[in-house]
Amino acid sequence: MPRLGGSGHKGRPYEPIISHFQEHEEPVEPIISVKSLTKTYRLGNVDVPALRGVDLVVQEGEFVAVVGPSGCGKSTLLHVLGGLTGPSEGQVCIDGNDFRLMSDADRTRFRRHKIGFVFQRFNLLPTLSARDNIAIAQHIQGNGFNPHRFETITRMLGIEKKLLHRPFALSGGEQQRVAIARAVICEPKILLADEPMGNLDTENSQVVLDMLRELNRTFRQTILMITHNPEAAGIANRVIRMRDGRIISD
Ligand code: ADP
Numbered sequence: 001m002p003r004l005g006g007s008g009h010k011g012r013p014y015e016p017i018i019s020h021f022q023e024h025e026e027p028v029e030p031i032i033s034v035k036s037l038t039k040t041y042r043l044g045n046v047d048v049p050a051l052r053g054v055d056l057v058v059q060e061g062e063f064v065a066v067v068g069p070s071g072c073g074k075s076t077l078l079h080v081l082g083g084l085t086g087p088s089e090g091q092v093c094i095d096g097n098d099f100r101l102m103s104d105a106d107r108t109r110f111r112r113h114k115i116g117f118v119f120q121r122f123n124l125l126p127t128l129s130a131r132d133n134i135a136i137a138q139h140i141q142g143n144g145f146n147p148h149r150f151e152t153i154t155r156m157l158g159i160e161k162k163l164l165h166r167p168f169a170l171s172g173g174e175q176q177r178v179a180i181a182r183a184v185i186c187e188p189k190i191l192l193a194d195e196p197m198g199n200l201d202t203e204n205s206q207v208v209l210d211m212l213r214e215l216n217r218t219f220r221q222t223i224l225m226i227t228h229n230p231e232a233a234g235i236a237n238r239v240i241r242m243r244d245g246r247i248i249s250d
Contacts, residue, residue: 029096031189031222032058032081037090038245039076050076052245054090060189061220063213065233068242074226077242078192081224083111095189112141116183116191120198122175124167130178131163134185141186153181156218157211173204177211184215191215193225197232209235 039051050073058064066074079085080092083099092099095114099107124133134154138145154160157177167175176196183191193212197205209232215221225236233239241249 028059030057030093031060031062031095032056032224033091033093034081035091037077037080037092038088039073039080039085040088049245051080051087054245054247056240056247056250058222058224060222061216062238063216063223063236064225064238064240065236066224066226066240066242067228067233068248072242073245074242075194078194078224078226081190082115082117082192083107113186114189116186116188118176118180118183118191118193118196120195122167122172122179122199124175124178124182126167129164129166130159130170130174133167133178134163134181137182137185143186146185149185149187153185156214157181158207171204172200173207176200176204176208180208180211180215184219184221187219189222191221191223193223195226195228197227197229205229205232 034056037054041048080087159177
């Protein structure tokens with residue numbers, strides 16, 4: 001697959017990138033393609049519009065920060081992209097797979113194989129060691145334990161000496177690094193991170209941010225990260241600003 005000329009394009013998503021390719025090259029299919037996406041929650045008799053028409057194209061290897069005021073639809077966008085909730089209208093294509101054409105079971109399987117999640121709360125299983133919290137993801141995916149990948153990731157995230165600890169014996173930063181390891185251990189196509197530094201102090205936030213950047217650089221890991229942290233937004237190679245359920249700048 002041809003590499004993008006200058007990942008982290010800053011401008012409009014698709015057309016300028018295509019124009020970089022020579023005639024004989026196949027255009028690269030975006031890893032995320034969203035068209036006219038809307039999502040309205042129903043609360044009793046009240047409709048709560050969370051997304052009001054989002055168009056978004058992300059190429060493989062991009063590190064995208066999603067920013068905007070609370071309630072503007074950032075988490076909803078991530079949840080729809082991750083197949084955790086369905087859209088009300090519009091098209092969501094991830095790695096060439098149109099969610100509308102997939103059954104719920106197919107979408108769950110797809111999510112397990114292609115998408116990693118990191119949340120503000122680390123969501124580790126309290127009775128399992130760090131090692132088992134990470135390894136369980138490989139078992140759930142069904143491909144069994146991959147020692148090489150395990151070692152590479154835990155070393156990159158600097159948690160190789162903490163693997164026998166249970167979550168309560170780890171700092172917040174270490175717990176989040178374990179959660180990131182769990183999210184990427186199965187080599188997902190996309191890592192979706194919802195305020196991954198939201199529960200961390202400045203020092204640990206910086207460490208986690210550095211690790212995400214390293215994952216992006218080393219493995220060309222595509223990352224979409226919601227953040228309120230201006231430094232985090234500065235480190236991403238693209239910043240999407242949302243307001244009232246729409247993307248207002250990209
Ligand atoms: P953000 O992540 O930017 O804070 P959200 O996507 O969480 O925004 O929320 C967007 C809007 O949708 C808000 O008005 C929020 O109250 C509403 N909302 C989010 N989740 C639900 C839900 N499960 N049920 C009803 N309303 C929701």
